[in-house]
Amino acid sequence: MAEVQEVKKERESLFSKNNRKLISDPLNDSNPITVQVLGICSALAITVKLYPALVMSISVLFVLAMGNVVISLMRNLIPNRIRIIVQLVVVASLVILVDQVLKAFVYDVSKELSVFVGLIITNCIIMGRFEAFALGNGPWKSFLDGLGNAFGYAWILLAVAFFRELLGSGQLFGFQIIPESWYLSEGGFYSDNGMMLLPPMALITVGIIIWVQRSRNTELIEEN
Amino acid sequence: MKLFKNILESVKPHFVDGGKLEKYYPVYDGFATFLFTPGHTSHSGAHVRDAIDLKRTMVTVIFAMVPALLFGMWNAGNLHYGALGLAETVGFWDKFLWGALKIVPMLIVSYGVGLGVEFIFCIIKKHQIQEGFLVSGMLIPLIMPIDIPLWMVAVSVVFAVVIGKEVFGGTGMNILNPALTARAFAFFAYPTYMSGDKVWINTSAAEGQSVVDGFSGATVLGSYATGGEVGYSTMDMFLGFIPGSIGETSTLAVLIGAAILLYTGIGSWRIMLSGLIGALAMGLIFNTFAEYAISPEQQSFMAVPAWQQLIMGGFAFGLVFMATDPVSAAQTDKGKIIYGFLVGFFAIMIRVFNPAYPEGIMLAILFMNVMAPLIDHYVVQGNINKRKKRLATVKAA
Numbered sequence: 001m002a003e004v005q006e007v008k009k010e011r012e013s014l015f016s017k018n019n020r021k022l023i024s025d026p027l028n029d030s031n032p033i034t035v036q037v038l039g040i041c042s043a044l045a046i047t048v049k050l051y052p053a054l055v056m057s058i059s060v061l062f063v064l065a066m067g068n069v070v071i072s073l074m075r076n077l078i079p080n081r082i083r084i085i086v087q088l089v090v091v092a093s094l095v096i097l098v099d100q101v102l103k104a105f106v107y108d109v110s111k112e113l114s115v116f117v118g119l120i121i122t123n124c125i126i127m128g129r130f131e132a133f134a135l136g137n138g139p140w141k142s143f144l145d146g147l148g149n150a151f152g153y154a155w156i157l158l159a160v161a162f163f164r165e166l167l168g169s170g171q172l173f174g175f176q177i178i179p180e181s182w183y184l185s186e187g188g189f190y191s192d193n194g195m196m197l198l199p200p201m202a203l204i205t206v207g208i209i210i211w212v213q214r215s216r217n218t219e220l221i222e223e224n
Numbered sequence: 225m226k227l228f229k230n231i232l233e234s235v236k237p238h239f240v241d242g243g244k245l246e247k248y249y250p251v252y253d254g255f256a257t258f259l260f261t262p263g264h265t266s267h268s269g270a271h272v273r274d275a276i277d278l279k280r281t282m283v284t285v286i287f288a289m290v291p292a293l294l295f296g297m298w299n300a301g302n303l304h305y306g307a308l309g310l311a312e313t314v315g316f317w318d319k320f321l322w323g324a325l326k327i328v329p330m331l332i333v334s335y336g337v338g339l340g341v342e343f344i345f346c347i348i349k350k351h352q353i354q355e356g357f358l359v360s361g362m363l364i365p366l367i368m369p370i371d372i373p374l375w376m377v378a379v380s381v382v383f384a385v386v387i388g389k390e391v392f393g394g395t396g397m398n399i400l401n402p403a404l405t406a407r408a409f410a411f412f413a414y415p416t417y418m419s420g421d422k423v424w425i426n427t428s429a430a431e432g433q434s435v436v437d438g439f440s441g442a443t444v445l446g447s448y449a450t451g452g453e454v455g456y457s458t459m460d461m462f463l464g465f466i467p468g469s470i471g472e473t474s475t476l477a478v479l480i481g482a483a484i485l486l487y488t489g490i491g492s493w494r495i496m497l498s499g500l501i502g503a504l505a506m507g508l509i510f511n512t513f514a515e516y517a518i519s520p521e522q523q524s525f526m527a528v529p530a531w532q533q534l535i536m537g538g539f540a541f542g543l544v545f546m547a548t549d550p551v552s553a554a555q556t557d558k559g560k561i562i563y564g565f566l567v568g569f570f571a572i573m574i575r576v577f578n579p580a581y582p583e584g585i586m587l588a589i590l591f592m593n594v595m596a597p598l599i600d601h602y603v604v605q606g607n608i609n610k611r612k613k614r615l616a617t618v619k620a621a
C-alpha cells in the first residue's frame with residue numbers, strides 16, 4: 001500500500017540476507033502459484049509444450065521485474081486513489097512492448113501464446129506484487145522481489161510443461177524423447193497420454209506439486 | 225485355514241512393535257484381518273455389533289459381479305470367434321477359455337497395481353489398510369474394452385487410486401467413483417483404445433484364419449451415434465451377445481447382480497429405481513421430440529424406444545454397480561432419489577446428444593458424484609427448515 005513506510009533506513013548491502021530472501025522465498029514457501037494460488041489460468045493454458053511456457057515465463061519475468069522497478073520509483077508520486085489505474089498503465093505498456101518483441105522475433109510462439117501475452121496485464125501475480133511490495137519498497141528491493149516471484153512462477157510453469165509435453169506428446173522442446181519404435185503404430189507398446197494435452201491434467205499436475213510441497217512443509221497446510 | 229493361521233502367527237513377531245518389519249505392520253494387519261476375524265474388540269465408545277462389515281459388504285458386491293464377469297469371458301471369446309467366422313465350430317469351453325485368458329491378466333494387473341498403491345499409501349500414512357479397492361479392482365477390468373493393453377489398465381488404476389481416492393484421504397473420502405475415474409482417465413488419455421469400432425472385439429487371427437467379410441465391430445451405441453446399421457436384435461442386447469466393454473453387455477447378468485445387491489440390502493433400491501425412471505423419462509422425451517432432431521442420425525437415435533435405451537450400452541451395469549457406490553452417491557434417502565433420477569436422465573441425454581461420447585452413463589455418474597454433496601446439503605437444509613417451521617407453529621399455538 002502507498003501508506004506503508006520504509007522501515008529500514010540504514011544502508012544494506014545489495015545482496016544482504018534479507019534481499020536474498022526476496023528471491024528465494026517465492027521459489028518455495030510463498031510461491032505465487034502453489035501457495036498464493038495466483039496466475040493459475042496462464043499456468044493451465046500454455047503449459048502443453050515447454051517452449052511456449054519458457055517464452056511466457058521470460059515475458060512475465062521482464063514485465064514483473066521492470067514493472068516493480070517503475071512502480072517503486074513512482075511510489076511517492078502516485079495518488080493513492082488512482083494507483084490501480086497507474087499500475088495498469090505501467091503493466092500495459094510493458095506488455096505491449098513484450099508483445100511486439102515476440103511478434104518480431106518469435107512469431108510462431110507469439111501466435112501460439114495468442115491472447116495470453118495480452119492477458120499478462122491481468123495476471124494477478126503482477127498486480128499483487130505491485131500492490132503488496134513495489135508500492136512500499138525501494139527500486140532495488142522491488143526488482144529482486146519481481147525476479148523472485150517471476151522465477152517462482154517460471155519453475156512451476158516449466159515443471160508442469162515438462163511433464164505435459166513428455167507424457168502428452170513424447171517430446172521435450174519439440175525433440176522426440178520417447179523412441180519412435182516404442183509406439184503402438186510402429187509395432188511397439190507405447191501410446192501418448194492424450195489427457196496430458198487437456199487443461200484438466202495441468203490442474204492435476206499443479207495439484208500434485210502443491211501436494212508434494214505441503215507434505216514436505218506442513219506449515220503451509222491451511223486450517224479448516 | 226489352519227495353515228494360514230500358523231503362517232500368520234509365525235511371522236507376527238516381526239511386525240509388532242520392536243520387530244524388524246515394524247513399518248510394514250499395516251500390510252500384515254491387512255492380510256490377517258482379510259483371512260480371519262480379528263481377535264481383539266474395540267474398547268471405547270459405543271459400537272454396533274453386526275454380522276456385516278466393510279469387507280463382507282465388498283465381497284457381496286464382488287459376488288454380485290461374478291455373473292457379469294463370467295458372461296463377459298464367454299462373450300469375448302464368442303465375439304472373437306464370431307468375427308473369424310468360427311462361432312459355430314468352436315465349443316463353449318474354448319470360447320470361455322479364450323476370454324478368460326484375456327480377462328484374468330487384466331484382473332491380476334488391476335488388483336496387483338491397485339492394492340500395491342494402497343499398501344504404499346498405508347505405509348506412508350501409517351494407517352490400516354482399507355479394503356475399498358476390492359470392488360474397484362474387479363470393476364475396472366469389467367468396464368474396459370477387451371483389447372486394451374495391460375499397461376494402460378495399470379496407469380488408469382494408479383491414476384484412479386492416487387488422484388481419485390488417496391488425495392482425498394483414502395477409502396470413504398473419495399468424491400468420485402474410483403472405477404469410473406479409471407475409465408474416464410483411460411477414455412480421455414487413450415481415446416483410440418477406448419472408443420470407436422475397432423476395440424470391442426478382438427480380431428487377431430491365427431494362421432489360416434481371417435476376419436469374415438462385412439464384419440463390423442461397432443457397439444450398438446456407436447452404430448446409432450454414427451447412423452450405421454444396428455445388426456443386433458433386442459434379445460441379443462438383453463442377453464448380451466453384443467460388443468461392448470467386458471462386463472457391461474449382458475443386461476441379464478447385471479440383473480442377477482442387482483437382485484443379489486437388493487436382496488442383501490447393499491445396493492440402494494432408491495437409486496436403481498429412480499435411475500430407471502429417469503432414463504425412461506429422458507427416453508420418452510426424446511421419442512416425443514424425435515422429429516425435431518438436427519440430423520438424421522440423431523433422429524433415428526432419438527426415436528429408439530425408451531425401454532430399449534435401458535438394455536443398450538453400459539447403462540444397466542453403471543446404474544447397478546457404480547451409481548449405487550455408497551461413498552460417492554448421495555447419502556440421504558430423498559437425495560438418493562434425486563441423484564438416481566438425474567443419473568439416468570443425463571446418461572441417456574449424453575449418449576444421444578453427444579456422438580463423441582456414446583457411453584453417457586460414465587459421464588453422467590461422474591457428474592452426479594460431484595453434485596451429490598450439493599443435493600444432500602439441500603435435502604438436509606430442507607429438513608431443518610421444515611422442522612423449524614413446525615416448531616414456530618407449535619410455539620405460536
